[in-house]
Amino acid sequence: MRAILQACRRELHRIFAFRPVFSVLILGAAVYAVLYPQPYLNEAVRDVPIAVVDLDGTQTSRDFARRVDATSDVAVAQVLPDHASAEREVFARRIDGILLIPKHFERDLLHGRPSPVALYADASYFLIYQRIAGAVTAVARTIGAEVEASRLVGLGVDPVVAVAATDPMPLTAVPLFNPEGGYATYVLPAAFVLILQQTLLIAVGLLGTLPGADHGTDPGERRSLVAITLGKLLAYLGVEAVILPAYLIALPYLYGLPRLGGLLPVLFFAIPFVLAVAGLGMVVAAVIRSALGVQLALAALGLPLFMMAGFSWPAEAFPPLVRLLSFLVPSTxxxxxxxxxxxxxxxxxxxxxxxxxxxxxAIFYNLIAIALVSWRAVRTPAHA
Structure with a gap:
């Protein structure tokens, strides 16, 4: 036990003594906590500017444009006389879409004929396109149902029956755990875990390559190799005991994310996560043996690890081999x-x-790390 505590104290000293490690593990975590959530604070795209080209100029067409403007997703920024002028505004990036209401829009509706409206939107920004298309589609369906119900009432159908006929199966959508339907609520909890993994992984990898890392290679220390590894893990758990609750408890509270769970289950679950990431970091350090190499390798792996996490792209859509490899990454x-x-x-x-x-x-990676350090310790006298 004494050897474990000594190793823990020594590793904690190294974490705060080496500037690269302190910058990644402590300062990096603080900077990410402040800067990373900023682009997502608005949760969802609202009031996307579009232009309306009303070729009909009737009360019905104006009512249609007004209803589109009243949605929370879209704002009618301009009403233009023709499609060409609206296109110029799109190319100038002053608007993101064009709603074209055709001529004879009202007349066709009153005669029970289809009167399709045209929507032109920039699909290169998928979230913006989705908001515009969703808002216009919802309004068009609502007006279509109202027109059909009015037509049925005019034919003598009971109003209640007419309304039911146009919408026989109304849907009430309740967004559980994401009431605002926002992007931040979806992406930030997963991104926080990836940030914790990446900062700890790089820090442990650097610690394994910087001076004072080869504990256990001296003959007098080989017997305490397991105790030294346990001491290092205890040091990493101590540091993450402060950083991890800040990310998974305090930041969701600060940014208004859903938080229905308790603190103790999260902390209990975090123990094997920290041990697994630390073990993987020690394996990386034992294999690469260079601080620069560790930084370059883990920086290059950042995006693949992000994709393999399974929240930016459905894990079920991964090829079987990639899906299998993803389980070797603790963040999955x-x-x-x-x-x-x-x-x-x-x-x-x-x-x-x-x-x-x-x-x-956690067991797998730490056993490999101990085996690699032990193997290197056995080879050391031969090169002495």
Whole structure:
């Protein structure tokens, strides 16, 4: 126990003594916590500017444009006389879409004939396009249902029956765990876990290559190699005991994200996550053996690890081999588990599979790290 505490104290000293490690693990985590969520603070795209080209100029066409403008997603920024002038505004990036109401729009509706409106929107920005198309489609369907109901009433159908005929199966959508339907609520909890993994991974990798890292290679220390590894892990747990609750408890509260879970289940689940990431970092350091190499390798792996996490692209759509490899990355199981515990309020029993995966990775990577350091220790006298 004494050897474990000594190794822990020595590793904590190295974390705060080496500027690159302190910058990544402490300062980096603080900077990410402040800057990363800023682009997502508005949660969802609102009031996307579009232009309306009303070729009909009737009360019905103006009412249609007014209803589109009244939605929270779209704002009618300009009413233009023709399609060409609206196109120029799109190319100048002053608007993001064009709603073209055709001539004889009202007459066709009153005669029961289809009167399709045209929507031109920039699909290169998928979220903006989705908002514009969704708002216009919803308004068009509403007006279409009202026109059809009025036509049926005019034919002598009971008003209640006419309304039911135009919308026989009304849908009430209740967005659970994301009431605003926002992007921040979806992406930030997963991104926080990735940030925790990447900062700890780089820091542990650097610590394994900087001076004072080869504990256990001297003959007098080889017997305490396991104790030294446990001491290092205890040091990493101590540092993450401050950083991790700040990310998974304080930041969601600060940014108004759903937080239905308790603190203790999250902290309990975090133990194997930290141990697994630290073990992987020690393996990387033992293999690469260079501080610059560790930084370059882990920086290059940042985007692949982000994609393999399974929230930017559905994990079910991965090729089988990529899906299998993703389980070797701690964040794959950790994101799923942390989101269920913290955001959805699930009990620990609901994340038992993810918990077992993390414990398995923690044991697997730390045993490999110990084996690599031990193998290097055996080879050291031969080169002396």
């Amino acid at each position: 199981a950790a994101i799923d588990g942390f989101v269920k515990l913290s955001q959805l309020g699930a009990p620990l029993a609901a994340v038992r599979p993810q918990l077992m995966v993390l414990w398995g990775l």
